Amino acid sequence: MKSLFLKEINAFFGSLLGYLVLALFLVAIGMIVWVFPESSVLEYGFADLEALFTYTPYVFVFLIPALSMRAIADERKTGTWELLRTSPLSLVQIVLAKYLALLCLVLVAILPTLLYFYSIMQLGEPVGNLDQAGFFGSWIGLIMIGAAFAAVGLFASSLTSQQVVAFVLGVFLCFVLYFGFSALAEMQLGNLSYWAADLSLSFHYINLSRGVIDSVDLFFLIGMIWLFLGGAVLVLRNK
Amino acid sequence: MSLEVSQLTKLYGTQKALDEVSFSASPGRILGFLGPNGAGKSTTMKIITGFLSTDSGDVKVMGKDAVNSPKEVSPLIGYLPEHNPLYLDMYVREFLEFSGGVYGLYGAALASRTKEMLNRTGLEPEQHKKIGQLSKGYRQRVGLARALIHDPQVIILDEPTTGLDPNQLVEIRSLIQEVAKNKTLILSTHIMQEVEAICHDVVIINKGKILASDSLSNLKSNSDETILILETEEELDLEWFANVGKIDFGTKGRVELLISTTDPALARKAIIQILHERSLNLVSLNQSKKNLELIFREITNA
Numbered sequence: 001m002k003s004l005f006l007k008e009i010n011a012f013f014g015s016l017l018g019y020l021v022l023a024l025f026l027v028a029i030g031m032i033v034w035v036f037p038e039s040s041v042l043e044y045g046f047a048d049l050e051a052l053f054t055y056t057p058y059v060f061v062f063l064i065p066a067l068s069m070r071a072i073a074d075e076r077k078t079g080t081w082e083l084l085r086t087s088p089l090s091l092v093q094i095v096l097a098k099y100l101a102l103l104c105l106v107l108v109a110i111l112p113t114l115l116y117f118y119s120i121m122q123l124g125e126p127v128g129n130l131d132q133a134g135f136f137g138s139w140i141g142l143i144m145i146g147a148a149f150a151a152v153g154l155f156a157s158s159l160t161s162q163q164v165v166a167f168v169l170g171v172f173l174c175f176v177l178y179f180g181f182s183a184l185a186e187m188q189l190g191n192l193s194y195w196a197a198d199l200s201l202s203f204h205y206i207n208l209s210r211g212v213i214d215s216v217d218l219f220f221l222i223g224m225i226w227l228f229l230g231g232a233v234l235v236l237r238n239k
Numbered sequence: 240m241s242l243e244v245s246q247l248t249k250l251y252g253t254q255k256a257l258d259e260v261s262f263s264a265s266p267g268r269i270l271g272f273l274g275p276n277g278a279g280k281s282t283t284m285k286i287i288t289g290f291l292s293t294d295s296g297d298v299k300v301m302g303k304d305a306v307n308s309p310k311e312v313s314p315l316i317g318y319l320p321e322h323n324p325l326y327l328d329m330y331v332r333e334f335l336e337f338s339g340g341v342y343g344l345y346g347a348a349l350a351s352r353t354k355e356m357l358n359r360t361g362l363e364p365e366q367h368k369k370i371g372q373l374s375k376g377y378r379q380r381v382g383l384a385r386a387l388i389h390d391p392q393v394i395i396l397d398e399p400t401t402g403l404d405p406n407q408l409v410e411i412r413s414l415i416q417e418v419a420k421n422k423t424l425i426l427s428t429h430i431m432q433e434v435e436a437i438c439h440d441v442v443i444i445n446k447g448k449i450l451a452s453d454s455l456s457n458l459k460s461n462s463d464e465t466i467l468i469l470e471t472e473e474e475l476d477l478e479w480f481a482n483v484g485k486i487d488f489g490t491k492g493r494v495e496l497l498i499s500t501t502d503p504a505l506a507r508k509a510i511i512q513i514l515h516e517r518s519l520n521l522v523s524l525n526q527s528k529k530n531l532e533l534i535f536r537e538i539t540n541a
Binding site for chain 2: 007
């Protein structure tokens with residue numbers, strides 16, 4: 001399993017794709033947080049990284065399915081899937097190795113944003129005047145959202161052997177889970193609204209970003225990850 | 240017997256892809272799995288390796304049940320799938336080390352196995368190239384090296400020589416013969432000459448059914464018929480020769496006939512007579528013992 005994990009990581013960094021996606025992410029987020037006047041922290045005037053945490057999920061909705069689309073779809077298309085499936089690795093090990101590699105990549109993408117934290121600390125008046133609990137709550141929330149999207153993307157990739165289809169499906173599923181349910185919740189549908197909000201990833205993400213790391217929110221996100229990874233295993237087992 | 244396949248049946252919808260396929264293979268002998276395209280060769284191999292499930296039947300590899308516990312059996316099998324799928328953007332050496340790792344090799348054992356495989360398959364000069372840069376023959380070597388990296392007892396090669404040029408063909412064949420020593424090796428092909436060149440045993444399959452399963456020498460000597468190959472300048476009609484023996488058009492189409500008979504002397508006389516009566520221009524008339532190609536055609540057309 002370790003070999004497969006390392007192979008996946010190498011595939012990201014051995015090809016242009018990994019760097020391209022990481023660079024794109026950091027540039028996009030950097031622009032949003034520091035440059036665009038509507039969202040720039042510098043224009044806003046408060047020592048606060050709200051912009052980072054509000055807009056990153058938007059970028060993730062596209063970025064993570066782009067990273068995950070080839071994970072399984074491409075193996076199936078080129079036939080190397082047969083090599084993996086006839087090896088001693090079980091399906092669960094294969095899916096898990098691929099998922100962990102994706103997760104590492106998401107972490108590598110998010111890690112540099114700690115520099116933003118440092119910069120804002122320094123910019124605060126007085127220095128260090130920043131809602132640290134809020135920041136780290138949001139930051140952990142962001143990692144969890146990335147992790148959940150990665151599971152969704154991997155699931156999408158297991159459904160088809162066409163990378164593009166996997167990408168579109170992944171974006172769609174991430175979008176529905178993050179924005180769709182919360183939009184539904186806002187439609188004032190009584191009890192249904194309540195459930196829709198509960199199912200929405202953004203609801204749990206916002207809870208975390210208040211700086212209170214509630215086990216319910218964490219369990220929900222972890223459950224979501226297990227659900228989609230399990231779904232991928234089931235789909236692949238029946239193929 | 241290190242590989243035993245018994246009563247294997249596989250359905251695709253209502254169509255029987257395999258119909259009670261049974262055969263066995265033993266160490267030190269190369270078994271040629273012969274059949275036209277779509278006969279069920281790949282399906283059988285995919286079931287042995289655990290990639291496909293079976294509807295009924297048993298596969299035993301070194302005495303272990305491959306149908307119900309494929310993960311126990313997979314370390315015993317070295318498998319080269321059809322079309323030889325590889326990670327084209329990996330380096331040769333990197334790919335072999337990855338494959339060894341998947342089979343649980345690590346550290347010094349992995350390094351020495353990788354080195355040995357590079358050496359045996361003649362890939363040493365290419366080890367730092369990307370697989371995508373290699374020619375088809377070299378890719379085939381990489382696929383073979385991967386299949387053998389964990390030193391399996393049973394080697395299964397699905398059409399290992401398709402699409403190679405004549406030189407590569409000879410190289411890969413001799414490589415296969417070399418690795419087959421003391422191992423059980425099955426290779427599928429639709430090229431008869433290949434089976435005649437390197438196999439000891441032959442299994443002929445068509446439309447999911449086993450039609451013949453014997454050693455190559457038995458299969459050839461069982462038939463006491465002789466083949467006469469007649470070529471003329473004019474187009475021929477099967478009916479003219481209906482009384483001479485069993486006839487069929489040859490590879491050159493309507494100007495060549497294959498006539499199988501148990502009494503070649505009599506048949507030759509009759510043929511000359513017919514040529515004379517119809518004033519046909521003879522190009523050649525050859526006589527040969529039955530080769531596998533003819534046996535195969537006879538069996539699969541019956």
